[in-house]
Amino acid sequence: MAQSLADMRRDYTRDGLSEAQAPAEPFALFHQWFGEAVKTEQLPVEPNAMTLATVDADGRPHCRVLLLKGLDERGFTFFSNYDSAKGEQLAARPFAAMTFFWPSLERQVRIEGRVEKVTAEESDTYFQVRPLGSRIxxxxxxxxxxxxxxxxxxxxxxxxxxxxxxxxxxxxxxWGGYRLLPERIEFWQGRSSRLHDRLNYRQVESGWLRERLAP
Structure with a gap:
């Protein structure tokens, strides 16, 4: 088993990510990549699926897969039970990280920042468009x-x-929504020989600072 896992590898050759392709702020690039994921990823993959990581009051990390349900200039929105484990963790430590992985495009996006609850009106608006079974x-x-x-x-x-x-x-x-207010967004494009492209956007006082990270 250990040997078979060690031999499992894939060389990424589909695309690259250069500074010339990347805008000065990250939301435009996320919209572009997400739109391409919607067109490219095959069912049953859900392009809006993401892994959400939180930390509890004792500093222990927890992660699970959720669906992104909103995106605007403020941040990334998802919904949950406020009394759930993740709700308790976010109440204790209102910070989180989310990761999107689109294997067909050989792309990954990592987002980190503070989390806040959305307004009751926003939660109600989304709740009313859910299927009846989900509301019940x-x-x-x-x-x-x-x-x-x-x-x-x-x-x-x-x-x-x-x-x-x-x-x-x-x-x-x-029950209601949370919005992750991003402080850091990293775009990862798989490249050959594990020399991947990583462009990191970090919030600074003047706006967004774009940096290239070594793979």
Whole structure:
């Protein structure tokens, strides 16, 4: 097993990333790369899937895959249960990192920064466009809590469905959005012989500073 893992490798030859291709600020480049990922990545890959890393009150890291659901000049938005493990971690230490990986394009984007909750209005607006099953699930699931078995979860779901038989579920107070306000965004383009291109954008007092990092 160890030998087979050591032999697993892929040479990246699809593209490069030069300073001439990169704008002075990172959001335009992210929009470009994301648009290309949407066109290129094949199902079941979700181009808006990203790994979110948080740290708990004891300094221990945690990560999981989530879906990006919003992007503007302020930052990157995702949604969750505020009472979940990640919600508790973000309440204790409001910083996070997210990583996007688009294998077909041999690209990766790493983002780090402070996290804040979005407004209740933003959370409600997104909640209302979710499928009905997802809205009911947000009420039914005590996310990250220990439950006895699948039957318990299905029982909670059945109770919640009865609760909303004659009315549409509204956004619960324990559920909503977070926005990561980026302080650093790194664009990684795979290159041959592991000599990858890495352009790093770092926030400074005057705006964004672009730097090339050694692979």
């Amino acid at each position: 699930g947000a009420w039914a699931s005590p996310q990250s809590r220990v439950i006895r078995d699948r039957a318990e979860l299905e029982g909670l779901l059945a109770e919640t469905e009865k609760r909303f038989l004659d009315r549409a579920p509204q956004c619960p107070r324990h």
